Amino acid sequence: MERLLHFRPAAAAIDADIVMLCLLDGAAVEHVVFGPLGIASVKEPRILVDHSSISPAATRDFARRGRDGRLRYIFGGVSNLEEVPQMLTHLRERLGLY
Numbered sequence: 001m002e003r004l005l006h007f008r009p010a011a012a013a014i015d016a017d018i019v020m021l022c023l024l025d026g027a028a029v030e031h032v033v034f035g036p037l038g039i040a041s042v043k044e045p046r047i048l049v050d051h052s053s054i055s056p057a058a059t060r061d062f063a064r065r066g067r068d069g070r071l072r073y074i075f076g077g078v079s080n081l082e083e084v085p086q087m088l089t090h091l092r093e094r095l096g097l098y
Contacts, residue, residue: 008037013046017094020076022051026058033062033071040071047090049076 009032013019019039023029029052033039039048048071050062059075066073 009033009035009039010037010041013039014042016046018047018049018091020049020051025052026054028052029054029058029062033073034065040066040069043070045070045072047072047074049074051076 021029021032023032029050031038033048033050039046048066050059050073063073063075065071
């Protein structure tokens with residue numbers, strides 16, 4: 001447990017173009033994405049796909065806040081399948097898979 005207290009989401013995401021997460025609730029997403037050492041604090045633009053089961057209002061708020069920075073926040077639940085093909089195309093191109 002002690003090691004988890006030193007977890008820095010930004011450090012875990014620093015070299016990633018796409019970050020996928022699935023967390024317990026909106027408060028956890030808020031902390032990991034927008035906290036002081038959160039994923040949104042990384043300067044390079046990135047895509048974040050959130051598979052967490054959170055409220056639609058929280059999802060809209062996080063997407064808006066992501067747009068204000070350099071984060072493209074995508075709700076990755078099964079109800080938002082229209083953006084998944086675009087994300088997978090980007091990932092395939094990035095990995096050189098055709």
